Amino acid sequence: MILFYFICLVSAFAATVVDAAPDLNSSRDFWVWDLRVMPPASRKATATLRSVGTRSLIYVEDSLWQKNISPAFVNRLKDQLEYAVPAGALYPGMGIVSLEERLFGTLPRKVGADERLIVLFANLGQYKDIAFDGFFNPYDQMSEREAFSQHKQHSNESNIIYINGFRKTEEYTTGVIAHELQHLLASGSGERESWLSETLGEGAMLVTGFFGDQDHVDRFATATGKSPLVSPRYVQYGPQLLFSSFLIDTLPTAPNTALGFLTTHTESKGKTAVERLFYEVSKVPLAFDAIFSNFVGYVFNQAGQGASLPAFWNHSRGISVPRIRPYHTFATSSGELNGEVSPYSFLAIDLAQELSPTAVIQVQRSDGGDRIHPSPTSCAGSATVLWKPISPKRIAIYSVGCEPDEKNEAVQFRLKILDQPSLFPSSPFKFFR
Numbered sequence: 001m002i003l004f005y006f007i008c009l010v011s012a013f014a015a016t017v018v019d020a021a022p023d024l025n026s027s028r029d030f031w032v033w034d035l036r037v038m039p040p041a042s043r044k045a046t047a048t049l050r051s052v053g054t055r056s057l058i059y060v061e062d063s064l065w066q067k068n069i070s071p072a073f074v075n076r077l078k079d080q081l082e083y084a085v086p087a088g089a090l091y092p093g094m095g096i097v098s099l100e101e102r103l104f105g106t107l108p109r110k111v112g113a114d115e116r117l118i119v120l121f122a123n124l125g126q127y128k129d130i131a132f133d134g135f136f137n138p139y140d141q142m143s144e145r146e147a148f149s150q151h152k153q154h155s156n157e158s159n160i161i162y163i164n165g166f167r168k169t170e171e172y173t174t175g176v177i178a179h180e181l182q183h184l185l186a187s188g189s190g191e192r193e194s195w196l197s198e199t200l201g202e203g204a205m206l207v208t209g210f211f212g213d214q215d216h217v218d219r220f221a222t223a224t225g226k227s228p229l230v231s232p233r234y235v236q237y238g239p240q241l242l243f244s245s246f247l248i249d250t251l252p253t254a255p256n257t258a259l260g261f262l263t264t265h266t267e268s269k270g271k272t273a274v275e276r277l278f279y280e281v282s283k284v285p286l287a288f289d290a291i292f293s294n295f296v297g298y299v300f301n302q303a304g305q306g307a308s309l310p311a312f313w314n315h316s317r318g319i320s321v322p323r324i325r326p327y328h329t330f331a332t333s334s335g336e337l338n339g340e341v342s343p344y345s346f347l348a349i350d351l352a353q354e355l356s357p358t359a360v361i362q363v364q365r366s367d368g369g370d371r372i373h374p375s376p377t378s379c380a381g382s383a384t385v386l387w388k389p390i391s392p393k394r395i396a397i398y399s400v401g402c403e404p405d406e407k408n409e410a411v412q413f414r415l416k417i418l419d420q421p422s423l424f425p426s427s428p429f430k431f432f433r
Contacts, residue, residue: 021052021114028059031154032162035132036125042154045122050074053116055097055107056081061122068165069121080174081117088315089209090257096178096208103207103260104185104200110141111157117184118160119177125164133176134163136183159184168212175210186263193270195231195240196262202237203244203259206310211319213241221303221322225397229292230271230344230404239345245319246298247274248310251281289400293388296346296398300324300390326350327397333359333419338366339397340410343379346398349415354392359419363387363397366414378402380409387415 022028027048033040048065051058051074058078060069080086082095091099097117101107109115126132139147139155147155161180167173182204183197192200205213220227220238227236229243247258254261254277261277268276271288278286299321302309308318327347328337333356341347355361365385367373374380384401399411 022049022057024049024052027062030059030120030122030156030160032120032122032124033135033137034125035127035164038127045120047120047122051078053078053082055095056117056119057114059118059120061120063123064121064165068123073166073170076170077119077174077177081119081177086171086209088211088317090207090313092209096174096181099208100178100181100185100204103256104182104204104263105188107159107185108141108188110188111143111155112159115159117181118156118158119163120160121163121165123165124162132164133167134161134180136161136180136187138187141187171210172212175205175208175212178204178208178210182263189264190266191269192266192273193230193232195229195235196270196273198235198237199240199244199247200259200263202241203248203257206241206244206248206319207257207259209315211317213237214319216241217319218322222325224324225327225339225341225345225347228342228345228404228408229295231408232404233406233408241319242299242309242321243295245310246295247277248312250294250298251277252312254281289384292344292400293386293398296388296396297390299346300348300394300396324348326394330417333417335417337415338412339415340412341385341397341399342408342410343383343399343402343404346396348390349387349395349397351393351395351417355389355395356419359417361387361395362416363413365399366412374409378407378409379404380411383411385411385413 025048027046029044029046031042032045034043045061047059047061049057050060058074080095081097085092085094085096085099089099091102107115107117124132139151139153140158140160142155144155144157147153161177161184163173163176167176179201182201186200202213216237220236227239229239244259251258258277262273265276274291275286275288278291302321304323306320308315308320310318327339327349329350330352332352363385365383376382379402382402383399385397385399387395387397390396397413397415
C-alpha cells in the first residue's frame with residue numbers, strides 16, 4: 001500500500017512537472033517556415049517567452065523584440081487572448097481563446113502536455129510581392145517523428161499559430177490571430193475546401209470583434225466578377241468575409257452560430273456542408289446555387305448603405321459594403337454585352353433607365369467567340385449564367401452550377417436587353433430569372 005501511494009505521488013509530481021508553465025523570458029527553438037521560397041523551407045528560430053496566461057503563451061523571435069513587437073503590445077494582446085475581447089464581439093467579457101472554443105471546439109491535445117495556445121511572432125519573410133500574415137501548420141498536431149518520416153516536415157508538437165511579425169495595425173494583427181486560431185480549432189474535425197475554410201476563419205474575426213479586413217471588401221467591390229466565393233485555390237477574402245456575415249445574419253438560430261455548425265459538422269467539405277446547414281436550421285431543402293443567389297441579394301442590399309455587419313448583434317463598428325462598381329453601364333435602354341464572370345461570383349450591370357414592365361432580358365453562357373470551345377466538364381463549358389433585378393436601374397449577373405477547378409476558368413456570357421420585346425428577333429437564348 002505504501003508503495004502504491006509512492007507511485008501515485010511520483011506520477012502526480014511527474015504530471016505537474018510536465019504541465020508546469022515555462023518560465024517567463026525563457027527561450028525556445030521553434031521550427032518555422034521560410035516563406036521567401038516556394039515551397040517553404042524550414043529553419044530554426046529562437047524565440048523568448050514574453051507572456052504567460054492560463055490559455056495562451058506568447059513567444060517573440062529575438063530579432064523582432066522591441067523592434068517589430070513591443071512589450072506594451074504583448075501585454076494588450078495577452079489581455080485580449082485571456083479575457084478582454086473588443087466591445088464589438090459576439091460575447092463580450094471573454095477572451096479570444098475561450099470565445100472561439102465556445103463556438104468552434106476546444107484546443108486539441110494530440111501532442112505535448114500543454115494544451116495552451118502558443119502565438120509565435122517570427123520573421124517569416126515574403127515570396128516575391130506576396131506578403132503572408134500568418135498561418136496554422138497542421139504538422140504541429142503530429143509528433144516530430146511522424147511529421148518527418150511521413151511528410152518530410154517538422155513539428156513543434158504544440159497548439160501553435162505563426163504570425164509574420166507585426167501586421168499593419170494592432171487590430172489587424174490580433175484579427176489574424178483570431179482567424180488562424182479558428183483553423184487550429186477546426187483541424188481536429190477534418191479538412192474543408194479552401195473557400196469554406198477561409199469563410200470560417202474570416203467569420204472568427206467578426207465574432208471576436210475584429211473588423212480589420214475591410215480593405216478586402218473594398219477591393220472586392222471594385223471587381224466582384226474576378227473574385228469567386230467558391231474556389232479550390234487562394235481566395236481574395238472579400239467574398240468569404242461577406243459570406244460569413246451572410247450566414248450569421250441569415251441563420252441566427254443556428255447552434256453556436258452558423259460558423260460553429262460548419263466547424264463541428266464535417267461530413268461534407270464544401271457546398272454540400274452549407275446545404276446541410278440550411279436544412280438543419282430551417283428544415284427547407286435549398287440547393288447551394290439558390291443559397292448563393294440569396295447571398296448576391298444580401299450583398300447588394302447592404303451595398304452603399306453604411307450598415308455595420310454582421311447585423312445579428314449590436315456593435316458600433318463592423319464591416320460595411322461600399323457601392324459595387326458596375327461591370328458595364330448601358331448607354332441606351334436596349335443593348336447587347338459580351339462579358340465574362342468567374343464561377344460563383346457576380347457582376348453589377350447598370351441600365352440607362354428604369355426597366356419597363358415589358359422589357360426583355362436574355363442571358364446565357366457563350367464560348368466568347370473562340371474557335372476552341374471550352375471543355376464541357378469545366379466551369380467555362382458547364383456553368384449557368386443567371387440574372388436578377390437589384391434596383392430599377394441595376395441588375396446582377398452571376399454564375400452557378402459547376403465545380404470550379406484549379407484553373408478557375410472564367411465563364412463567358414452574352415447579355416441582351418430589349419426595352420420593346422415586340423422588336424426582339426428570334427433567338428435560342430433561354431430566359432433566366
